Amino acid sequence: MLASMRASRHRLLAVVLAVVFLVAAVGADAAPGRSARTVNVKIFAPRGDPGANCARVFALGRKVQAPAVLGGALKALLRGPTASERARGYGGWFSAKTAGMLRSVRVAHGVAYVDFRNFSRVIPSASSSCGSALLLAQLGRTATQFPTVRRAIYSFDGSRRAFYEWLQRSPPAD
Secondary structure (H helix, E strand, C coil): CHHHHHHHHHHHHHHHHHHHHHHHHHHHCCCCCCCCCEEEEEEEECECCCCCCCCCCEEEEEEEECCCHHHHHHHHHHHCCCHHHHHCCECCCCCCCCCCCEEEEEEECCEEEEEECCCCCCCHHHHCHHHHHHHHHHHHHHHCCCCCCCEEEEEECCEHHHHHHHCCCCCCCC
16 A cells, blocks of 8 residues: 555656746747747738628738737737838738837637727827728627637727717617
8 A cells, every 4th residue: 555655756757847847948939928829810900991791801911929819819910011021912901100109908608898098189080981991891800710709899998888979870789
């Protein structure tokens, strides 16, 4: 019996040490407090003349840090297309002027609640009917690419009313 207890302790110690070494090895490649794993996501932007479809957007690939992939995708969207993508005809409302304006993101029951710093003065023309359709298409397609997000609700500085009234729309209910 004593021999079996010692063997059990040795196995337990071996498992604990293996876990410690594994965690240390995985963490060695990551910056402190960050995951080393990147995930491919999409942002959505218009390309060329939209014609009659103001909400026509196309996927552009981005890499973001896991696990906060929705927030990473929205931050990438707010930075807008790269110079190379712009040279190929991609555009949209987002650029260096809107980069960093994401305040928070949370998902509950399939709804992404996305709060921005108020960027309405940076892109005032987005409040036209075609402009708001494009803005919502860029945001919505980027947010709903994830299986945990069925729809998204946006706000400026915590106010849904401010965001949706800027777009001349009624704020959606939960």
